[in-house]
Amino acid sequence: MTWLDKKLLVTMGTGGVGKTTLSAALAVKAALAGKKVLVMTIDPSQRLKSALGLTSLQGEPVSIPMQEAEGEIWASLLDPKYEFDRFIEKNTANQEQKNKILNNRLYQRLSTSLAGSQEFTAMESVVSRVESKDYDLVILDTPPATNAIDFLRAPQKFYSLFEKDVMSWFAHGSGGSWIKRALSSGTKKAIDILEGLVGKEFLGEIYDFFDAIQVVAPRIQERAIAAQNMFAHQETAFSLVSIYDEAKLAEAKELYKALKRQGYFLKYFFINKVFPFHNAKDLPPLGEKWLASFSFQTAVGEQLKQDFARDVLVYEVYERSEDISSLDALLKLGKSIDI
Amino acid sequence: MDLSGFCVNDGGMHSGCHIHWVSGKGGVGKSTFSYLLAQEFADKGERSLVVEIGDRSFFSYALGQDFQYQEKKVEENVFLAHWHWQECLLEYILHFVKLPSLANLFFSNSIMKNITAVAPGIAEISILGKLTSGIRNVGPEFQWDHIILDAHSTGHSKSYLLAPAALHDSIGIGPLGQHAKGIDEVLRKQDRISYYLVTLPEDLPTIESLEFQSDMRDLMGIDFQIILNQYFHTSYFENVESLAPDFASYVKAKQEKQEKALVALANTGIQRKLAFLGRKGDYSEWIRRLREKSSDLVG
Helix, strand or coil: CCHHHCCEEEEECCCCCCHHHHHHHHHHHHHHCCCEEEEEECCCCHHHHHHHCCCCCCCCCEEECCCCCCCEEEEEECCHHHHHHHHHHHHCCCHHHHHHHHCCHHHHHHCCCCCCHHHHHHHHHHHHHHHHCCCCEEEEECCCCCCHHHHHHHHHHHHHCCCHHHHHHHHCCCHHHHHHCCCCHHHHHHHHHHHHHHCHHHHHHHHHHHHHHHHHHHHHHHHHHHHHHHHHCCCEEEEEEEECCHHHHHHHHHHHHHHHHCCCCEEEEEEEEECCCCCHHHCCHHHHHHHHHHHHHHHHHHHHHHHHHCCCEEEEEECCCCCCCCHHHHHHHHHHCCC | CCCHHHHCCCCCCCCCCEEEEEECCCCCCHHHHHHHHHHHHHHCCCCEEEEEECCCCHHHHHCCCCCCCCCEEEECCEEEEEECHHHHHHHHHHHHHCCHHHHHHHHHCHHHHHHHHHCCCHHHHHHHHHHHHHHHCCCCCCCCCEEEEECCCHHHHHHHHHHHHHHHHHHCCCHHHHHHHHHHHHHCCCCCEEEEEEECCCHHHHHHHHHHHHHHHHHHCCCEEEEEEEECCHHHHCCHHHCCHHHHHHHHHHHHHHHHHHHHHCCCCCCEEEECCCCCCCHHHHHHHHHHHHCCCCC
16 A cells, blocks of 8 residues: 555654645645645745745635645645634534633633643544545644554544543523532542632632533543544554754654554655755765764664664655745655655 | 642742743754753753753653653753653652552552643643742742743643633632743743744744734733744855856845745744754754854843
């Protein structure tokens, strides 16, 4: 099974490695091979947005015209607030339920800052696109998480906020009196501390939030599980983007192991922005001065390939002189990747 | 329980502390600049604490030892710590309830975990509360001349910096609202906090840095000073014509990018340039070499 036969390709990597650009270049490559491909990204730079023709801020995919391609490229910008609102709209039974959540003051402020909520909504959106079968291949450029494995755990973490015991605790209270309900003495004391910390009114708002959102809690769980399953499916492949930098490579190795432990398939490893001149003797003295700065990469490159060789395909992507600010530049970058 | 006592000035013992907030896109060299600042202060005999926040500790990797909440000395007058917001919150609560058993009870309670995870701004306030406690003269004795925050990427920095004011606006009076207000005031005191934005001599990072800089000026009146990292000395571009053709065009492209970036940054000014230097060997020694190599570069 080649990467073009996959249904979902998840691109991971820490900030500053060119992950988003590479995801877009792979999408271009897939379209050249005749696929209908959707690339979903959270926070692309302005340049890349204009390269892809993404002007709208909301999450509906837009088609990107590309004459050379047999297939189609679609792109969408994941806006966590938009995606979360859409999720609520889809999963509430009536107008009243929907408005109760959407109008909740805390929801409005925290639907994007809740632990795991951005990742949950990103995944939910991706999973539903893959499920829709509207595309041959979906490429997800993961949010710039500091630790990519957290991204995969996020839906579960997010769901755990709405676990049964917590929800039932909030479910039957009423307004300000809920704190005084019969609770274990431990919880009572903890609540006292929290009340001292944040004040009664704020605590009341937190209660209102849980009260409103409980109707979608079971659905959140369902979708979190669906996401986990899809990400572990063999039609899903993970790719990792890194650069020749000690710290980033160490992170990459950790991620590789962590993915393996969780039962995910890391299939492709792209080392981006590789210094395009390998051979010191072909370069004049000044070239060597440059090369010295990059000598690290040749030393670790081999080791790295050995470390990953068994089940991961390693690709070096050479640094390019031009800025990637047009579809044409993406096309060239895509063609230069020999995957 | 009344927490307001926590916010009251308990004496001016440690008012000299200065905060340095280092931000920038991923991979531009925030940690490098943070450590470099600490080392410079250390050479003047001033005690610095470099603080990492977030899930991962870069320094744990770079220096080959594990950094956690409790700071560790890494060289004379340079200390490192890696803070998680939960630990900051625990310290805050401990200061307030005094009893460790009670504070632990708060944290081990599963419902409490969920509430604190849901309450917006708690993580930010916890970290910023600890960061600014020296200047606000609250909490435990502060022993640093400088605290250097190796902050998140620009997007995260923004949400952190805006959180106290937002929290104060939404919960107003009440202990946490007051606490948030106090923190927000400190964040705007530019005689007590310096803000740095690390960037690279390339188009894209430069443009994004300028956008962020102007955003923060508009939103909070905060001025981020530009630190240009991985700057190529002019010697890199000498005799380009004598190079192998494809290598020459590579070098020329680098040069053009750097010059474009300098033009873009001309209005706002560059506070400092750090030389391009491949990473090699002992970290502390490498930072010293970097300082040496950057010493003839003017902002």
